[in-house]
Amino acid sequence: MNQAQIYAHLNAIFDDVFDLDSTEITPETTAKDIEGWDSISHIRLIITVEKKFNIKLSASDVGRLETVGDLATLIQSRTE
């Protein structure tokens, strides 16, 4: 899956998890940029990502994430 496809899915996932209308996420987006991105919605985000892309992310994978760009890179490495 290429980055464009991943971001298309991620936009939909962010809308769903954070209850937003057409979020425009960029590789630089972080938790500070989105209202309601707390620890619980972070877990919800990870679970939804795991389901959508059919991958499994470990706690250390998740711990290393700083930006949406990190997440997209991680997803790409797992779906190749």
Added chain:
Amino acid sequence: MEKKAPSSNLAPLTPFSLGLLSNSTTELITPALIATAARHGIALDLIVPPYDQVAQQALTHDSIINNSNLDAVLLAIDFRSLPLQLSVGELETSTATISAAIAYLKTLRDGIKAHSKAVCIFQNFAMPVESLFGSLDRHLPGTLRNLIDGINRELAAFVNESGDILFDVSGVAECVGLSNWHAPDLWNMAKIPFSCDFVPLYADHVARILAALRGKSRKVLILDLDNTVWGGIIGDDGVEGIQIAQGDARGEAHLAVQRFALGLRQRGIILAVSSKNTDETARIPFETHPEMLLRLHHFTVFQANWNDKATNIKAIAEELSLSLDSIVFMDDNPVERDLVRQFLPQVAVPELPEDPAYYVRTLSAAGYFEAVTLTDEDLTRASAYADNAKRASLKHSAGDMDEYLEALDMTITFMPFDASGRTRIVQLINKSNQYNLTTRRYTEPQIADITEDPEVLAMQIRLADRFGDNGMISVLICRPEAQKNIWNIDTWLMSCRVLGRKVEHMVLAELLQHANAVGIDTVTGTYRPTAKNKMVSDHYARLGFSKVDEAQDGTSYWKLLVNEANPQRPPMKLISHIAFKTLERTPA
């Protein structure tokens, strides 16, 4: 504190306020609980105190839990938060550990009981997957498995005495598999107590308990008979032909349904029958089949007739003086299920799988009959109702049948007899007993002759609907009479599976078209009574034929003038592959 879903003005949902006391992360569970409770008729006010404050909340008089006038508190404690001391092989220490865990739970309960009027719902503990030894873990004192077994056992005994309620999470987790249930990664990351996949299942089980506390559990199981209580069709296969014996896989599946129904009856669920059959035929297996577990005296109401099932179920509810939302209806036929759902949405209708081996599991999994206690009244309820397999009188029809038929999106297809349909034609001719006007049996060579005979109008009829293709469901054979311009209906039969769909009206209309095209002015028909075909005694009368004669043995003779006929045109799509010109007649 989180307060969600105010229950004011959500009638007819019944308000219920529940406190959720947990030392794990519940944020992913709470929305599901509220939504699922609504599905069970409950407007849930869910009170969730901040994370990991179980003891403070239970023991302080002015805590959120004790100060919110709750109906119940669910104590959802995870085993990883209990003070469990491993003491492998040490009986005394392990007994003390179990006692300490139970004492902790009792303390929480005593606090809640002292400061509020809430009912306590104790969640028990799902067994961890990992073992130290293997099988030995189960019986060696002081292993985690042994401790949790002991705690679950003692908690159940305690709840039995205290009158609190047990939520058997351990049982739920075992049903789906403990290694699926436990998700160590989620626990480590966020103290989420079990895999998110099972949040809906967990919520459903909680909601069932709340609904049961509010008296919303179902009270009646209405059973279809053919292919539900036994394999096969009693009217066609006869009592020797139905499958209900031990040693026969199909028969055992249906015996399991009977066994389960009997178990439900023993615990106070009322049993009734709704079957499309003649009453006396439907009763035969209960009276004479040696392997049947269910007998007539197990049923309070026994409705076997040819009316639609929604009307019958309504009549059963009225006979029992119980509301429709106390009823579960079990039927193998997707069209019957759909009709009941459409006309009587209050009735619960489990979506049975194809394989009858899974009927019982499907019925049980829905949790329709959840109860939080067993009363003396439950145990005697079955006999409190007169179990005389009574016939309830039918009142008004439950809904607009024509509208329903239209929504079924039916397509009827007429084809002449052909080689590829022959096996099924012969089978229908030799097997159909109920919807069969003359019960004439023909062999395969005879059918081949009929197929070739240009003077005979022979049609095979198929019916499809939005549930799928029913295949060939009707056969008609029409022969010219010696007298000029008359056709006699030699054979007219139909599968009972499509009864009530007005197929016979379409068949008549098709027949009349062909009659008209070749200059036939009269169609005659015969009803030859047998032990099994009483349901078609008025077939010709209903189709507008007039009776010409009736013999001593009950055989009746009917005729219809083609130009006076006014056949109904029920809502279905018609496809006819029967060419008019192939029908020739020998000149008179």
